[in-house]
Amino acid sequence: MKTALEILAGEGLDAVTMRRVAQELETGPASLYAHVANKDELAELMLDAVLAEAPIPDPDPARWDEQVKELVRGQIRVLVAHPGIARVAWDIAVPVTPSSLRQGEAMLALLRAGGLTLKQATFAGDALALYAKAYAYEASGWTWGDIDEAETAKRGEQMVAYMRSLPPEAFPNMLRIGEFFSAETATERLEFALDVHLAGLKVVAAKN
Amino acid sequence: MKTALEILAGEGLDAVTMRRVAQELETGPASLYAHVANKDELAELMLDAVLAEAPIPDPDPARWDEQVKELVRGQIRVLVAHPGIARVAWDIAVPVTPSSLRQGEAMLALLRAGGLTLKQATFAGDALALYAKAYAYEASGWTWGDIDEAETAKRGEQMVAYMRSLPPEAFPNMLRIGEFFSAETATERLEFALDVHLAGLKVVAAKN
DNA sequence: CCCCTTCACGAACGTTGTTCGTCTTACGAA
DNA sequence: TTCGTAAGACGAACAACGTTCGTGAAGGGG
Secondary structure, three states: OHHHHHHHHOOOHHHOOHHHHHHHOOOOHHHHHHOOOOHHHHHHHHHHHHHOOOOOOOOOHHHHHHHHHHHHHHHHHHHHHOOOHHHHHHHOOOOOOHHHHHHHHHHHHHHHHOOOOHHHHHHHHHHHHHHHHHHHHHHHHHHOOOOOHHHHHHHHHHHHHHHHOOOHHHOOOHHHOHHHHOHHHHHHHHHHHHHHHHHHHHHHHHOO | OHHHHHHHHOOOHHHOOHHHHHHHOOOOHHHHHHOOOOHHHHHHHHHHHHHOOOOOOOOOHHHHHHHHHHHHHHHHHHHHHOOOHHHHHHHOOOOOOHHHHHHHHHHHHHHHHOOOOHHHHHHHHHHHHHHHHHHHHHHHHHHOOOOOHHHHHHHHHHHHHHHHOOOHHHOOOHHHOHHHHOHHHHHHHHHHHHHHHHHHHHHHHHOO
8 A cells, every 4th residue: 555655656746646546556546445534644644654764863962953954854855855745744734643753852852952941942843844844845846847947937037027127226136146046056055044043043042 | 807816815725716716707717717827827916916915124224133024924924814825835936926026135135234145145035935935834724724623633632642652751852842832822933933043144144 | 881800608628536335255153 | 064244345426626629709990
């Protein structure tokens, strides 16, 4: 069951339809409902299996900040590695699957090792998890081709066309940031966000 | 056209279907394609209209950090105010709509006023926009009832059941953070994330 | 006054997730 | 060994979605 789903996850989440999975098992769509309540539950099982691949560092208080970054990087990596799975991470309201809980507990442990109170660690972990999901979802859009070349090009033309229709001093900064948004700067943006967030956490922790 | 859509946005994004909109205009679904290319374009128009309601502060370098927070708060507020619209903010790969550009330019201006380089401001603005979208999407899930009481309760039981099946010292922190995740702490979590991020930005800016 | 172009629309197509009723299969009791 | 029953799997169908095709009507230029 889950094995067949992972195979399909190899060709994109949109391809994971009840009919497609049933076809892979050489049966009809209705048969799947004997093993799974609905598609959402199936998606949740897939997500848990994917998240189980993310490594959990054992806490070392001396370098807790670097370990937090590694934890987030690991989550993002496994999410992006499975095309489209980041989307289901958003559709699930409250993630209570085993892998999610392990990741959450690991994050809390690291943050507490950094000197944060439990409440601070909770809020920081929530923010980091939110950002990880957001980045992974966005990155999934680039690396897997749900955006075509022509569409992107048309967007660029649309942007410059609109900006030129206004007084040029209206967008002095926007006109110059295009170079920073290539695919190569993706990880650079992630590292910047992590650095900023952890620098802020240290400031907060120092006040305790 | 857009007017009829906003009316439907008043009862949720899922209710905004081509057939429903056509029904509101007392016509058939095919007629809408004379005004809009497809549903994605219609969603983009809606998002732009919503985002236009977010206020743009005129930069005051003395309190740039507070203005950054206000900008993010404003974006989140208008997104949450229109049920489900935050979802389309995710589906759009590259937002080049007028309102999006104005918001982005405003953010860049504030960050530059805070002493960041253009590259730093770009990355910070990207991270903040990502977080704003993420928070707004998540908050939309709570405030508008796509999650029912029974389902949430079942999730809670599922979580404690799983955690009790493991050695109790496996989740020492997770077991205690439930109290911090009530609906009342939602804005508190947002403010914490904003404080942390801006504290980090000041650290980065101080090194320039 | 007539023709032709352009726009709007009803109906239909191909998908999707999910459900209903039937059929097969396997196991325990006589 | 044989029969009855319960449970599981499956084919077909339903409702709803976004989108497209071909026809119809309306309106302006010759």
